Amino acid sequence: MSVVRQTGSVVRPGEKTVQIPDAADAKLVFIGTIHTPWTDRAMCPRQGRHDGPDCRIEVFEPWAPALSGLGAYDTIEVLYWLDRSRRDLVTQNPKGDGQNYYGTFALRSPQRPNPIGTSLVRLVGISGNILTVRGLDCLDGTPLIDLKPDRCAFSPKAPDKPEALL
Numbered sequence: 001m002s003v004v005r006q007t008g009s010v011v012r013p014g015e016k017t018v019q020i021p022d023a024a025d026a027k028l029v030f031i032g033t034i035h036t037p038w039t040d041r042a043m044c045p046r047q048g049r050h051d052g053p054d055c056r057i058e059v060f061e062p063w064a065p066a067l068s069g070l071g072a073y074d075t076i077e078v079l080y081w082l083d084r085s086r087r088d089l090v091t092q093n094p095k096g097d098g099q100n101y102y103g104t105f106a107l108r109s110p111q112r113p114n115p116i117g118t119s120l121v122r123l124v125g126i127s128g129n130i131l132t133v134r135g136l137d138c139l140d141g142t143p144l145i146d147l148k149p150d151r152c153a154f155s156p157k158a159p160d161k162p163e164a165l166l
């Protein structure tokens, strides 16, 4: 088993890491880049706010036609790849106080085996392949994985499923 090279944050005293295998099974396609004002983690909000600054999501070709219809939603879900994260932490001490430790899955920390970030953002506008949104919390240049309408505002476009499957 080879070991994934870790980047980004330091391990705090008492935090626990494990050896992890190469992540070669799920092959993601980055469909765009997120442009934000933040180039340093210390400047980046922990969770985005709808009254935060405008951020731009650039959707790469050939995916621009996939934005058709998205403009009907005030709120959309953005999934992104927290590319500067460690991926080997199983317990974390977010405050660095040497006292309060939590399992990675009990946190929304960017340090996780598959560093997927999600935010429900306010959609300000779409112009061609560029979306303007508010409510992000990621570093400038973070890769975009997916965009979806807010599930609360979304009505399925497919036929109803048989009750037995619900």
Ligand SMILES: C[S@@+](CC[C@H](N)C(=O)[O-])C[C@H]1O[C@@H](n2cnc3c(N)ncnc32)[C@H](O)[C@@H]1O
Pocket: 008, 041, 042, 044, 045, 046, 047, 048, 081, 082, 083, 084, 085, 108, 109, 110, 116, 117, 118, 119, 137, 138, 139, 142, 143
């Ligand atoms: C706590 S995470 C929350 C992400 C998302 N809202 C969620 O809950 O899934 C946000 C933090 O991740 C860090 N971060 C942002 N962009 C990152 C990136 N590209 N790689 C690694 N860490 C990042 C910053 O410290 C930021 O404050």
